[in-house]
Amino acid sequence: MSEQTQETGGPPSRHVVVVGAGMAGVQSAVALREQGFTGRVTLIGAEPHQPYDRPPLSKAVLLGKSEGSAFDVDFEALGIELRLGCEVLGVRPAEHRLDTEAGPVRYDVLVLATGAEPIRLPGAEGVPGVHLLRTLDDADRLRPVLARQHDIVVVGAGWIGAEFATAAREAGCAVTVVEAADRPLAGALPAEVAAPMAAWYADAGVELRTHTRVERVEPGAVVLDDGSRLPAGAVVVGIGARPATAWLGGSGIELGAHHEIVADAHLRTSAPDVYAVGDCASFPSRRYGERLLVHHWDNALQGPRTVAENIVAEANGAAAAVYDPVPYFWSEQFGRFVQYAGHHAAADTTLWRGDPAGPAWSVCWLREGRLVGLLAVGRPRDLAQGRRLIEAGTPMDAERMGDPSRPLKAATA
Incomplete structure (x- = not known):
């Protein structure tokens, strides 16, 4: 793609480099194209494999029911340059240069999506x-x-x-x-x-x-x-994971107490023209009044849309988007489908829907009468409705919420 390409309404084309070829990195690159970004996009991954999704690894791939879980993305058609099997070694923000084992890479905008590594x-x-x-x-x-x-x-x-x-x-x-x-x-x-x-x-x-x-x-x-x-x-x-950020030592990019990259509400880091998204970054949540570090698939799917929107917005002088999601994740274990939405740490009330000894039940957490978190075991409708109620901040009637036969959406105050 020509360096002279122009972004609509923006300055001469820029080069966005994305570090990390997991869900957050791939989605950042794809979302840039979906947002109309026409500059160069380079996606750098440490593994030699075609970028792939991780959740199937503990399920179908592990049991031999699937040979892999490569993303269904035509990188060539999207004009996304892949550099796989390439370790990143450091970054020099003042010079807008990324150091890799294959040599330095210059960027105009850098997206850090290196994920987490197991302890x-x-x-x-x-x-x-x-x-x-x-x-x-x-x-x-x-x-x-x-x-x-x-x-x-x-x-x-x-x-x-x-x-x-x-x-x-x-x-x-x-x-x-x-x-x-x-x-x-x-x-x-x-x-x-x-x-x-x-x-x-x-x-x-x-x-x-x-x-x-x-x-x-x-x-x-x-x-x-x-x-x-x-x-x-x-x-x-399986004793946990930590953000894969050791390579950022000496870069001047601010890291938090858990070694995560400290991003702002727009997913920008402390360094100019550097964003961070996914498992490697925390962000301030106005919804929950605290900084969140979310190590789950949905965060790696949703955050890149905000990053891409803000990269394009900055080029065009538009207002920046704020990232403040309702966190969500799921787990399949021992024949049960477990889903969680929200953040329960600051809740003041806990309500049960159904018998936890049975096959299907939910737990709801409220703060000042509003739903802030929900765990659903075999009750996907509770999760779907609860997630929307958390997003909207809808006042709830606690007594009606406790009746598992009543839809959650019918338990509003």
């Missing part, structure tokens, strides 16, 4: 049979492990641990999940909400050990802090 189990690196599940290569290495029906120990009872345990049981493996906290999803949900989920493990034939820490991993075994040993043909570590 490794201390002392387990290099031990045979220890696995992470974040990339396509990780899934390819784990697929034959499941096919051989090994005894598997999963470290961590979070979202990824539960999803992997589900797939391993479906493959016929014996699975033990080890969790340091007193319950599954301890870092994500309140105790009274997460507690009923512990029974799902036993129902699926998975042994869940809470209040349990790993002392060390040996070839073929996991040694726990009480001295007991678990046989382990494979160990899968």
Whole structure:
């Protein structure tokens, strides 16, 4: 595409470089074209594979039901230049230069979408049979492990641990999940909400050990802090993820307490002409009155639209768009479809809809009479209606909300 191309109503064509070829990076590049951006767009990814979606890795790809999950995007037709298998090493904002292992790349606008990387189990690196599940290569290495029906120990009872345990049981493996906290999803949900989920493990034939820490991993075994040993043909570590931002050291770009890039309400960073989106960045939420760091697929889908809109708006002198979504994610585990919308941290009221011992129930969180968060297990209608009610800030009638036979949208005040 010619450097002389003009953006409608804007200055001479610019070069936008997007770092990270996951959902947030791909959608940023695609959204730029959808917004009418006609300049150069370069998408840089560390992995050599054609850009792919991650959620299927813990499901269809892992179980061999699908060979991959490449995005259905014709990058060539969109005029998006791909540079795959290329590690980024640093950035010099004052010079508008990105340093990569293939040499420096000049940009006019830079979008940081490097995502998050899994936290490794201390002392387990290099031990045979220890696995992470974040990339396509990780899934390819784990697929034959499941096919051989090994005894598997999963470290961590979070979202990824539960999803992997589900797939391993479906493959016929014996699975033990080890969790340091007193319950599954301890870092994500309140105790009274997460507690009923512990029974799902036993129902699926998975042994869940809470209040349990790993002392060390040996070839073929996991040694726990009480001295007991678990046989382990494979160990899968799912103890969380952190923003992949170590490469930004020395750049001057502001990082937060969790090593995430600090973005403003328009997803701009502290450096000029640099945006950040997806798992690697936090943003201020006016809706919830705090800064949010959201490590979920929907955030990586929605945020790029704001980034693209603002890149084009800046070129044309238009007002900048604000990013303030209702966070959303889902998980498929132990035969259940779990969905969450909103943010419950500042809620002052918790309401249950249905029996948590049953197959379908929801939990609603309210603040000053308005719905701010909702967890739905097997109740997708609650989630769909609740998400819209959170978005609108609609006052709710708590008594009617507690009746699971009544649609949520009929429980407004």
